Amino acid sequence: MPHARTLACLMLATLLAVPAPAQAQHRHAGAHVHGSGKLDIAIEGNKLSIGLDSPADDILGFEHAPKTAAQKAKLEKAVARLKDAATIFKTPADAACNLIKAEAGLEQPDPKAAKPSEHADFTGAFEFECGAIAKLTSLDLGYFATFPGAGKLAITIVTTKAQTTREATKSKPRIDLKGLN
Numbered sequence: 222m223p224h225a226r227t228l229a230c231l232m233l234a235t236l237l238a239v240p241a242p243a244q245a246q247h248r249h250a251g252a253h254v255h256g257s258g259k260l261d262i263a264i265e266g267n268k269l270s271i272g273l274d275s276p277a278d279d280i281l282g283f284e285h286a287p288k289t290a291a292q293k294a295k296l297e298k299a300v301a302r303l304k305d306a307a308t309i310f311k312t313p314a315d316a317a318c319n320l321i322k323a324e325a326g327l328e329q330p331d332p333k334a335a336k337p338s339e340h341a342d343f344t345g346a347f348e349f350e351c352g353a354i355a356k357l358t359s360l361d362l363g364y365f366a367t368f369p370g371a372g373k374l375a376i377t378i379v380t381t382k383a384q385t386t387r388e389a390t391k392s393k394p395r396i397d398l399k400g401l402n
């Protein structure tokens with residue numbers, strides 16, 4: 222789990238054969254703004270790949286290793302909910318997408334760092350295989366309803382046809398993919 226974000230970046234970079242933005246690769250958890258996460262979406266062949274990088278505060282309400290039993294339970298529950306990724310990222314039924322990979326976890330700051338960050342990210346990597354990917358015209362984010370601490374997601378979308386950015390919020394949780402795929 223520790224390298225989920227790195228993997229997502231590598232995956233995108235490989236798919237695209239263009240370099241991922243430097244700040245995405247080297248961004249430290251301290252740079253995040255609570256309430257605001259990032260989502261990378263890649264569509265290639267019959268595969269939908271999603272990388273999530275959110276402030277842990279948005280998902281857990283805390284940004285440190287869980288200390289109490291309640292915090293441990295909260296972390297386990299959050300991981301389980303994210304891994305149930307078809308409810309977090311809802312694809313149109315006629316696109317016939319099946320979840321084939323789901324990883325999620327708390328990225329803890331390096332305790333050996335000279336100045337340990339007070340922030341921590343929650344990351345996830347997800348893959349769906351779709352029977353009719355041309356019908357993948359939208360993605361509805363159950364993310365906001367599941368994690369009330371989350372406010373918005375800055376979204377990067379990369380397909381064989383296009384590269385673009387979007388934003389989704391609690392009040393606008395649908396990502397329109399028409400014409401991109």
Ligand SMILES: [Zn+2]
Binds near residue numbers: 253276341
């Ligand atoms: Zn933070």
